[in-house]
Amino acid sequence: MSTSKEIRILLLEDSISDALLIEMALADVVEFEHRLVRSERLSDGLARTQSMRFDVVLLDLGLPDAQGLDTVRTFIRLSPDVPVLVLTGLDDASIGLLAIQEGAQDYLLKKDIHASELGRAIRYAIERHCIAAALRASEERFQLAVTGATAGLWDWNLQTGAMYLSSCFKEIMGYEDSELPNEARVLRDAIHPDDADRVFTSLKAHLEHKGAYDVEYRVRTKSPDFRWVQSRGQALWDDSDQPYRMVGWIIDITDRKRASEALRESREELQRLSANIQHVREEEKNRIARELHDDLGQQLVTLKVEAAKIEDHLMSAETTAPVATLRKVYSLIDQVIGSVRRIAAGLRPTMLDDLGLTPAVDWLIDEFSASHDVQVVRRIDVDNIDFNHEAGTAVFRIVQEALTNVARHSGATSVTLEIVCEETNCIVRVVDNGSGCPSDARPNANAFGLLGMRERAARLGGAIRIQTAPNQGFALTVTLPLAAVETREGE
Ligand SMILES: Nc1ncnc2c1ncn2[C@@H]1O[C@H](COP(=O)(O)OP(=O)(O)OP(=O)(O)O)[C@@H](O)[C@H]1O
Ligand SMILES: [Mg+2]
The missing domain is CATH 3.30.450.20 (PAS domain)
Incomplete structure (x- = not known):
């Protein structure tokens, strides 16, 4: 504590002689300057604390309007900011100790009062009171912070x-x-x-x-x-x-946890959904690619054959028969346009749906035979199979692609086509007597036909097998489990 600061002391003492003793002791205190105000009654002293700030009160426990520990209690209750130093005239420390329990900072026996002791007691009383007040304030602040949070x-x-x-x-x-x-x-x-x-x-x-x-x-x-x-x-x-x-x-933090849990779940759900959408989109893209490939593949081969025929006619046209030649050319162009229109109208799948698998395959073979000089031997014995839509389309497309490959790659004169039921499988077999190819030949990067066949078969839990060698023909066998091929109840 700074010694330069003047300490304001309220002395509550009704005995003039005791007051004099204390004033004399205070006069000898060298640690601090002081200013003393004295009241004889508790009520007067309390009134003074309202109009003036005191650093400490020296409190006698026997005043005209208050006695004993009540004096301490009343003073502290009504003027809690002023630290209390009790003065007791009794030659007994016990009352002093009780006063401390009531909130006084310290006590002094009047008979023992000396300057040094009094100065130190005043200083400590003020310090302890300051510390307690700071502690209370900090506890209050802490409680407030804790409650607020x-x-x-x-x-x-x-x-x-x-x-x-x-x-x-x-x-x-x-x-x-x-x-x-x-x-x-x-x-x-x-x-x-x-x-x-x-x-x-x-x-x-x-x-x-x-x-x-x-x-x-x-x-x-x-x-x-x-x-x-x-x-x-x-x-x-x-x-x-x-x-x-x-x-x-x-x-x-339950709400925060729940919110972050909900956020995590919705993120996962979103990821699942977008993965699913991605998957569905891929599937759809593949399906469209397969349909376009299978449908256009045969038509393009047909168009190429027809174009060659037109060229032949133009080259061999005799100037003596121009009208007949032109008629032939127009008729071929009509056929080509018809083919393109059929593709555009999506005729084949519709026909497959309308007629069923066997007539649709028969139609395919007729188309193939009409354009290519290849003998087709057929054995189609699947009337007892109730093809579901996916399986029917798969078989139709596989046959279509296999015949297109025969026309494009084999140079065969004959092809055997079988669609039969063997044990628990539906078997599609397309065997030609053409040039074949090395069995380990890698298809070029753009080849899609066999790949599409494998995909269609795999989707139904089936597989395809190829047996071929140069000049040994080409044999394709597709095995599809009947369980996946047939329409299930309720479909
Ligand atoms: N019947 C066949 N005779 C001889 N080789 C064949 C026969 N079928 C397929 N191949 C060979 O297998 C390869 C792959 O056939 P695939 O149908 O996958 O592709 P592509 O017919 O070449 O092209 P895409 O079908 O995509 O138009 C062919 O390029 C060809 O070399
Ligand atoms: Mg092909």
Whole structure:
């Protein structure tokens, strides 16, 4: 404390001689300057504290309007900001000690009053009062902060196991303040079994100076649902490095957890959906690619054949028969246009749907035979199979592509086509007597026909097998399980 500051002292003393003794002792105090105001009655003294600021009161316990400990109680209640130093005329320290319990900072026996003792007692009384006031203010600030943050306080005495749990703490757990005892086991038993290991490991590490204590876990509430809390704490260690106390807080983070959980789930759902959409889009793209390929493939081969025929006619046209030649050319162009129109109108799938598989395949073969000089031997025996839409389309397209390949690649004079039922499978076999190709030949990067066949077969749980060698013809066998080929009940 600065010695230069003047200390304002209120002396509440009705005895003139005692007052004189104190004034004389004060005059000898060298540690600080002072200004003394004296009142003989408690009521007067209290009135003065309203109009003037005092640093300390020297309080006699026997005043005309107040006696004993009541004097202390009344003064502190009505003027709590002024530290009290009790003066007792009794040769007995016990009343002084009781006065301290009532809130006085210290006491002095009047008979022993000396300047040095009085000066030190005044100084300490003021200091202790300041410290207590600062502590109270800081506790209030802390409480305010804690309440504002809706945090629950815990203060754990590691030696006795007692744990103070603030009312807000108990509220988070769904209890009234009086419903839970202040014991560490209350919190320990409430931790979710799946989180307990994590919490205790973090706690142990903190007590061993190995990290901060900051964990999120679930606590069982009164209801008895679980709620998520975040808990932080700080231990205190004694001189021999033993933790003796730990203080911390919890806050309820259930809503935050639920929100982030919901966010995570919706993100996952979104990812699933977009992956699914992507998958569906890929599937659709592949389907369209297959349809276009299979449909246009044969038509383009046909167009090429027809174009060659037109060229032949033009080249061989005799000037003597121009009208006949032109008629032939026009008729061929009409056929080509008709073919293109049929493709554009999506005629084939419609026909397949309308007529069923066997007539549609028969039609395919007729078309093939009309344009190519290849003999077709057919064995189609599947009337007892009730093809579902996907399987019917697959068989139709596979036959279509196989015949297109025969026309494009084999130079065959004959081809055998079988669609039959063998054991539990539907078998499609297309065998030609053409040039074949090396069995390990890698199709070029743009080749799509056999790939499309494999995909269609695989989608139905089936497979394709190719047997070929140069000049040994080309044999394609497609095996489709009947279980996937036939229409199921309810479809
Ligand atoms: N009947 C066949 N005779 C001889 N070789 C064949 C026969 N069928 C297919 N091939 C060979 O297999 C290859 C791959 O056939 P695929 O149907 O996959 O492709 P592509 O017919 O060349 O082209 P795309 O069908 O995509 O128009 C062909 O290029 C050809 O070399
Ligand atoms: Mg092909």
